[in-house]
Amino acid sequence: MSINSENAKTIEMELEWFQQLILLRGKISFEQSVTEEEIWNLPLPSVENQHSPYARLIKEHSMNLAERLVLILALIPHVKPSMLDLLHMKNTLYDIPFTEFGGIRYDKHKGYLPTGETAIFLLVGANLEKRFESLTLFSKEHFFLRNGILSLERSSTNEPLLYGMLSISQEYLSLLTVGDEYKPDFSPGFPAxxxxxxxxxxxxxxxxxxxxxxxxxxxxxxxxxxxxxxxxxxxxxxxxxxxxxxxxxxxxxxxxxxxxxxxxxxxxxxxxxxxxxxxxxxxxxxxxxxxxxxxxxxxxxxxxxxxxxxxxxxxxxxxxxxxxxxxxxxxxxxxxxxxxxxxxxxxxxxxxxxxxxxxxxxxxxxFDLPDAHNRHILWKKSITNEFKYAEDVDLEVLAEQHELSAASIINVLHYSILKCLGRNNRIIEKKDIQAGLRMEKIKEGKSIV
CATH class of the missing domain: 3.40.50.300 (P-loop containing nucleotide triphosphate hydrolases)
Structure with missing residues (x-):
């Protein structure tokens, strides 16, 4: 079975479990037909015999019910956004969305993007004591943030913590879906x-x-x-x-x-x-x-x-x-x-x-500029076996007369080797080195004797 298939199998189980939990929350908070304890009595899907990256992550951190809820909730907008459509419902008394649901809604993106409030409501409803206990899920010490798995993205530091969008990192989004190791590249939000x-x-x-x-x-x-x-x-x-x-x-x-x-x-x-x-x-x-x-x-x-x-x-x-x-x-x-x-x-x-x-x-x-001894080593080591110096090229004289960095020596050789190839041979001639040195010195704002 491919990693994609293994992840899909685990996620399908988590989604079915999440569907039961969200319906149970509705019965508790709106119908008041069952008690809060029913949430915590809801059996968790077993991942004991599963080997997907998703299952391994659950087992690695011995995730409890709250942690598994937060993880699948962060992933749902990427794998099955329609599952959160019911959270779009309005409070008919005030004709506004239910504040306790949290969530972010964009004009172009019609789906429901869960926030910290969404997770807390599904977990503990209006129970303040449990709400305070659940805040540890988003603390700097929790493995979610410490390991770069997910976080709350706030648009402003002035807004409440739980108003932040529940955001799974690109690394773990890739790992938990297609199973690929994600290596981030430079972007405005990732300056590395x-x-x-x-x-x-x-x-x-x-x-x-x-x-x-x-x-x-x-x-x-x-x-x-x-x-x-x-x-x-x-x-x-x-x-x-x-x-x-x-x-x-x-x-x-x-x-x-x-x-x-x-x-x-x-x-x-x-x-x-x-x-x-x-x-x-x-x-x-x-x-x-x-x-x-x-x-x-x-x-x-x-x-x-x-x-x-x-x-x-x-x-x-x-x-x-x-x-x-x-x-x-x-x-x-x-x-x-x-x-x-x-x-x-x-x-x-x-x-x-x-x-x-x-x-x-x-x-x-x-890292000082190389001395004459090290410059001589660089002139010798920097060419590969495909090329060789002409007989009248004296590397000791080059090393003594021209104070260059390793990068500058490579630049001079690059210039000279291109000239070789233009002549259809592989001999680095003295005149090419001299021309390359002149170009390098001009670039550095220096003169060549």
Missing amino acids: KRITTPQEWDDLVVTEQVQLGLEEIKDYVLHGKILKTDYQFGKKIKPGFKVLFTGPPGTGKTLTASLLGKHFKMDVYRVDLSMVVSKFIGETEKNLSGVFNMAESKNWILFFDEADALFGKRSKTTDSHDRYANQEVSYLLQRMEDFDGLVILCSNFKKNIDEAFFRRFQLVLD
Whole structure:
């Protein structure tokens, strides 16, 4: 049986059970023909012998009746929206929809979108004590939110919590229906993009100091969480591991983060903080909370680029932009402090980072421009077996005379190899390298001797 079929079987059982529950709620709250206890006496469908992702999720968290109701209610608009049509009924006394039903209705979308109020009403009706107890379903500590399964989406922070739309995450919507693993991509509501690399550790040429730092990071990924949870020393340290990468563009900072993810089979998600500041000013908490929540539940590496956009040295707060920026720094610092995983911040200009923030990092690695020795290694390693240098190309002279980053050397070789292919051969000639160097220096605003 396919995963689709297995999920469909489990969901059909949950929908039948939900149909019984919603009819029972009508008898309790409107006909008053049965008591509240009947809701909690309603037998739950057994998933003991089922192996669908939906069933596994239920068993993994030992979900009770309330949790299973909230989960299927969040899923219904995506799988069987007509099941909620009866909640469109109006209170004839006031000629308005029943307030206790909650729900959101859009002009274009004629279906009923459940809210926290909908879930609470179906569970406990008008019982205030039970209502208060049920609020834990939507707390930050509950596995629904902690694991990024579902949440209440409020249009404004001023509206009541339960007015928020009951929203299942794209990750779990995909998993619980078609059975696919969902990897989110950049969007206005998710300012992070997954980064990968086809390169290997041998392609990375860095200083010995950086290599030693990378070993410390690897040790954390392998042993850090065990140290925190299984040893007394763990009480003395904060969760997670925070690293700052600094250095000019093209020196391997992003490649290093990507290689760490590749080495440990962990997804790496990059957030451009300069864009968060410029485009999403005042919305950092909203946009980054989803990134942090998903990263923690999925064991991602978070890579924050252009860190000086938020952590740079500041003068006094002079306008609303500065006030928002200060709030965003506070929010990001707090989430970083609480994040139980690997966070890498990256800046091209170490001197621009406010010194007050350095104590927040367990490790600071400086990716300097390669020296002549490392530049020579890069010139040698950066071409593949398909190409070779002409005999008059002296790599030692190139390395000595031209101070370039690894990325710039690749750019020069890219230019030169395209010229090779244009001549229908695979010999990298000196004149092509010289032309490529000139192009690269012009791009950097420098002159070539």
